[in-house]
Amino acid sequence: MEDNRKWYVITTKSRSEKKVSLGLEKLGIEHFLPLQKQLKQWKDRKKWVEIPLFNSYIFVHTTEQLRNEVFAVPGVVKYLAFRGTPCVLQPEEIERINKICKQEHEITITNRGLLTGDAVEVTEGPLKGLKGKISHKGNNAYLYIQIENLGFTASFKIERDSFKSIN
Numbered sequence: 001m002e003d004n005r006k007w008y009v010i011t012t013k014s015r016s017e018k019k020v021s022l023g024l025e026k027l028g029i030e031h032f033l034p035l036q037k038q039l040k041q042w043k044d045r046k047k048w049v050e051i052p053l054f055n056s057y058i059f060v061h062t063t064e065q066l067r068n069e070v071f072a073v074p075g076v077v078k079y080l081a082f083r084g085t086p087c088v089l090q091p092e093e094i095e096r097i098n099k100i101c102k103q104e105h106e107i108t109i110t111n112r113g114l115l116t117g118d119a120v121e122v123t124e125g126p127l128k129g130l131k132g133k134i135s136h137k138g139n140n141a142y143l144y145i146q147i148e149n150l151g152f153t154a155s156f157k158i159e160r161d162s163f164k165s166i167n
Contacts, residue, residue, distance in 0.1 A: 005030075005061050007089040009080035009150065016075035017052040023073035030061040032094060034101045053101060053109060054152065059094060080150075089149050097154075100145060102126050105156045120163040127158075131166060134158075 012020045021033040034053035039046055057080070060070055067086075070076050080087040100107060103126055120143065122130045132145040135155075143158040 005063050007032075007059050007061050007091065007094050008067060009087045009089065010058050010060055010070055011077045011080055012056050012058060013075045013077060014056060017056065017058060020058055020073055020075040023075070024058070024060065024070065027069065027072060029069060029073075032059040032061070032098070034059075034097050036101055036107050038106060053097070053107065053154075054150070057150070059089060059097075087149055089147075093147055093149060096130065096145060097147060099127050099130055100154045100156070103156060105158075108155045109152055119166050121166045122158070122163050124162045134163065 010020075017033055021031060024031045035050040036053050037048050038051050040049050056077075060067075062069070067079065118134050120132060120134045122128050122132075122143070127143075130143075130145060132143045135142045135144060140157050141159070141163075142155050143163065144153050144155045146153050
């Protein structure tokens with residue numbers, strides 16, 4: 001039997017991503033909520049918390065016929081669409097986002113596209129095989145990974161000896 005499911009992007013109410021994820025799980029809808037660990041500072045303590053990598057976005061893996069099932073979950077707003085067509089991510093993009101979430105450094109998400117720099121490929125560590133652009137700030141190197149169908153770029157600090165140029 002052919003698997004005709006695609007990865008769609010749904011938007012949620014503000015700060016409802018984890019609740020929507022639980023609701024989708026209860027309905028048995030395959031989904032992916034990318035999370036990152038971030039150190040939060042309060043007056044009396046610091047604590048590592050998991051926050052969504054993309055505010056108000058969750059990725060659902062479903063068929064065209066079953067897409068409307070997600071609206072049974074409170075907090076789901078709509079499907080992300082460009083020019084009236086639902087945004088569909090390729091499996092490789094979901095894999096790329098998953099790898100980004102697994103790395104240890106804090107991640108910054110922007111929607112300004114790639115910054116100018118050299119094209120590189122990560123040669124070691126959990127991000128091995130990822131390709132992106134490199135930028136430098138002071139003595140630190142940062143890798144920028146484009147998530148094309150969302151129009152976002154993820155950036156994070158990377159060790160200078162863990163990538164190679166792919167010009």
